Amino acid sequence: MVSQKETIGIVYNEDYLIHTQGQHPERKERLEHIIRVLDKPAAEGLVNMVDPVPAEFEEIALIHDSEYIKSIDEACRSGKKFLDMDTYIVPGSYRVALLSAGGAITGLRKVMNQNIRKVFALNRPPGHHAERSRAQGFCLFNNIAIAAEVARREYRLSRVAIVDWDVHHGNGTQHSFESDSGVLFISIHQSPAYPGTGQLRETGFGDGEGFTVNIPLPPGCGDVEYELFYSNIIIPVLDQYKPEILLVSAGQDAYRHDPLAGMSLTYNGYYNMAEQLADAAERWAGGKILLCLEGGYHLEGQAGAVKQVLNALGRWELPRGEIGPALKPSRTAESRLEEVFAVQKEYWDL
Ligand SMILES: [Zn+2]
Known part of the structure; x- marks a missing residue:
């Protein structure tokens, strides 16, 4: 077990702030708050800033239709303001979206080339709702899916795992890989909630059957409930899949004060999730x-959660801040665990 403090790579570029629209929840202030809480760790040499390289058209096209990619470029040039009810664009958004997907790819290459083992890409716009030919849920290009595909093609990996802890289901990521056993997709999310997908029995198709693991949780779940599903489902499944790299769709909107969701995670909950995933990555990858x-839309809360994720990944031994009550998991969460077991025992030894 590594006990000494580890430097974490942070992918960031100020151009990520160009894509923003007034008081829209997914606005530039989200990143500004995160960057601010990293001041001290940066001064202590605990973070290594990594400048993203914009993604090439061909890299975006690993996941998205060429016509769709061009349509985003054209929509931005034309001065259009919205791609759907809640997904805005500004004239610079296409370029920033290339830089956001490029941030994921740059981070992946850093990790794969052994420069830095652990990287957090602070890239915007986000990606996990973006479908093959449709922008959705504040997302233009599916950054993490593109990085996963680059991992397979450029580094010949045959087992890539994606854990999506954003409070919303990562529909675009699931749909990118649901018939493919080479990418394991695990999502833990609130249900009912946007976008409505990610139900228990969505487990993949054909070669990919069993390699999509959905954990839809009722609103109100906090640290103890998440711990229940990490220790009983997520970690055991990862330990059986033995991924060669672990990718995380890290949205901090299950944080207890998030305005767009109804979960109850504290900073300590984020610390624990990150620690368990980092340990799994240590074992297999x-x-x-x-x-x-x-x-992640509570500005201070999501920034504080990111800091605790980094604290866990790097074993920085910073104070963990707020810690939730050590209650027993709720009855509804316990019965949901039985339902997840019932579906997943067909595929995994749980
Ligand atoms: Zn979300």
Whole structure:
């Protein structure tokens, strides 16, 4: 077990702030708050800033239709303001979206080339709702899915795991890989909630059957409930899959004060999730883990949660801040666990 403090790579570029629209929840202030809480760890040499390289058209096209990619470029040039009810664009958004997907790819290459074992890409716009030919839920290009595909093609990996802890289901990521056993997708999310997908019995198709693991949780779940599902489902499944790299769709909107969701995670809950995933990456992937920013709309809360994730990944031994009550998991969460077992025992030894 590594006990000494580890430097974490942070992918960031000020151009990520160009894509923003007034008081829209997914706005530039989200990143500004995160960057501010990293001041001290940065001064202490605990973070290594990594400048993202914009993604090439061909890299985006690993996941998205060429016509769709061009349509985003054209929509931005035309001065259009919205792609759907809640997904805005500004004239610079296409370029920023290339830089956001490029941030995930740059982070992946850092991790794979052994420069830094652990990287958190603070990239915007987010990606996990973006479908093959449709922007959705504040997302233009599916950053993490693109990084996963680059991991397979460029580094010949045959087992890539994506854990999506954003409070919303990562529909675009699931749909990218649901008939493919080479990418394991695990999502833990609130249900009912946007976008409505990610039900228990969505487990993949054909070669990919069993390699999509959905854990839809009732609103109100906090640290003890998440711990229940990490220790009983997520970690055992990862230990059986033995991923060669672990990717995380890290949205901090299950945080207890998030305005767009109804979960109850505290900073300590985020610390614990990150620690368990980092340990799994240590066991199977030489510690290689790449996190990509997704949602998280309580400005101070999501920034504090990111800091605790980094604290866990790097074993920085910073104070953990708020810690939730050590209650027993709720009865509804316990009965949901039985339902998840019932579905997943067909595929995994749980
Ligand atoms: Zn979200």
